[in-house]
Amino acid sequence: MLQRLARAYRKVPQDFAQDPVQTVREHVWIMPFYEDSAKELGELLGIDKVIFGSDWPHPEGLGDPLDYYADIQDLSPQEQRMVMCDNLKDLLEGRW
Numbered sequence: 001m002l003q004r005l006a007r008a009y010r011k012v013p014q015d016f017a018q019d020p021v022q023t024v025r026e027h028v029w030i031m032p033f034y035e036d037s038a039k040e041l042g043e044l045l046g047i048d049k050v051i052f053g054s055d056w057p058h059p060e061g062l063g064d065p066l067d068y069y070a071d072i073q074d075l076s077p078q079e080q081r082m083v084m085c086d087n088l089k090d091l092l093e094g095r096w
Contacts, residue, residue, distance in 0.1 A: 002021050024045070029087065030045060031052065031053030032050065034060070034067075038050050047087075048090075050082075051091070
């Protein structure tokens with residue numbers, strides 16, 4: 001989606017009030033499926049826009065939500081804390 005928005009903006013920037021990719025980065029938070037890479041999403045949107053979520057007992061959720069730490073070992077300890085706790089707290093408290 002971001003690639004398509006970037007391409008459209010390059011072709012007809014006059015049709016947009018501002019860069020649509022930047023708008024997404026400012027206003028969208030993602031709760032990825034556990035099999036998705038939080039690191040890659042962080043590189044696209046900013047790690048501050050990646051939020052842990054569990055949809056257990058649905059198939060995309062984890063029975064033990066803390067198992068998600070195994071999937072974010074490629075993040076620094078600070079980034080892990082952001083994904084698992086701080087980002088959602090900041091969003092809910094309006095600190096974005």
